[in-house]
Amino acid sequence: MRPLPTIEDIRGAAARLAPHAHVTPVMTSRTIDGIAGARVFFKCENLQRVGAFKFRGACNAVLSLPDEEARRGVATHSSGNHAAALALAARIRGIAAHIVMPSSAPAVKRAAVEGYGARIVTCAPTLRSREEALASVLSETGAILVHPYNDARVIAGQGTAALELASQVEDLDAVVAPVGGGGLLSGTAIAISSLPHTRTIGAEPEAADDAARSLRQGTLLPSNDPTTIADGLRTSLGELTFAVLRERGVEIVTVGEEDIVKAMRVVWERMKILIEPSSAVPVAAVLLRKVQGARIGVILSGGNVDLSRLPFI
């Protein structure tokens, strides 16, 4: 097992990101406070570059590479926010990025990645095809793999969101983040661990509750192709993120699909900001009063949605 990232790694990431990432605002809503029975502070990573916290982890990973590695370029597989984040991070460093994307990826996501100057390698939309395509990209180009979450540099980068939140809002009783692969939640738990009275809570769809099950059983129990509207959270924990969450004693709460859509709608209507379904998962947990505390931080992880396919009726 590789060494787990520490608060020092997150502080280093914050310094590395400072010239490139936005300091995202913290927003509040009286209506939501009333429903939640608490003061809720929303950390708006939907307003981060590329529209998601993923820019923090990808950028930290790319900027951490020694020159001799960086010049080989970077690669990953992703059809989502990590793809665009890695493409932008590579452009900032002036190196090549190779992104393996399934043929089923929406045109708008491909366009975003291409817009940042990355090379897209298309594969069939199966796990096996994706892994084969990535392996051949890595062997042909010598590029450095930047995994979306099972990577200490990525975890440290994601943790900078919570570190920043803690500098913007005092005396939080809890910080809630969504959990898919666990990069954001792991980084959050490490960042928050320096605050003695703040707990880190992960929020997960009931329909993709591998983190809740894995932490309860003490062993990695991946979900198998789960169905949830929170498409960013269909991924299961990796060994590194699982180890961090165990070490930090992170608690997981789960919410249902209807509650996710309702929470997304409340944020859109009341706060006038776009969040993607994955971001609505911790909001739902707070609206349902599943998180204890008088002052609660919520990380709104991203705002990339397909406006032609919204769940509101």
Next chain:
Amino acid sequence: MRPLPTIEDIRGAAARLAPHAHVTPVMTSRTIDGIAGARVFFKCENLQRVGAFKFRGACNAVLSLPDEEARRGVATHSSGNHAAALALAARIRGIAAHIVMPSSAPAVKRAAVEGYGARIVTCAPTLRSREEALASVLSETGAILVHPYNDARVIAGQGTAALELASQVEDLDAVVAPVGGGGLLSGTAIAISSLPHTRTIGAEPEAADDAARSLRQGTLLPSNDPTTIADGLRTSLGELTFAVLRERGVEIVTVGEEDIVKAMRVVWERMKILIEPSSAVPVAAVLLRKVQGARIGVILSGGNVDLSRLPFI
């Protein structure tokens, strides 16, 4: 003709509003700057209380009333943002509000007004029925009419948005605001007139271009029940707003319906904030490069949309 409001009236309104209104943020977008060929500064009144600039005007009007008038309560007719704004302003002052709304008003708008404790008087969805209902409310209750735009106190309140913008961003070449009844645009023109190098531009749907026609001809030429997606801009100028816009030499640019929807989509997708179609009208003008200048302010007037009836396909 009543005296036209002045910059001093707007400064007075700003002091009156300070304890109650949000200082809304100014946002920017590299993508939009690229399309517009200018640096564009968005004044986010969609993040104002009740989700629109209308709170500023209604609140200034209500707080300006002498005690002996205030205790009679206030009344208006509106199916939109002014209704909720007046209801909230009256609650803040602790007085009654009577809102005449057409039976066709969406349930969500009625619920917002009722949520602020106002009394709703329902009328048939015709101009005549609305005027009759309002007249009988005024005679029965003795309440003070707060017109949505043809009112100097309301205009002064709306002008505080541009005054605030001018304190947040320096050296603007132009400020663009949507024009329906003209309250926001009039207030903007007065607020901006103290800045020697900044022009005020009104943006209007081609399909509801009464302000453009009226100012060109030098006489009030109301639109007759125009059809535009920008539902907040279907209203025509009033005599007071027309007089202010003439006095200040305000220029109007017009945009088409498709451009309004496109501009709305660009803001949602790129800036991750909700704006209503009326707010997209000045954005469209800027994206189409119909406004000259290197640094342009745009007032995003509101963010109240029905998520079940969006124009994106």
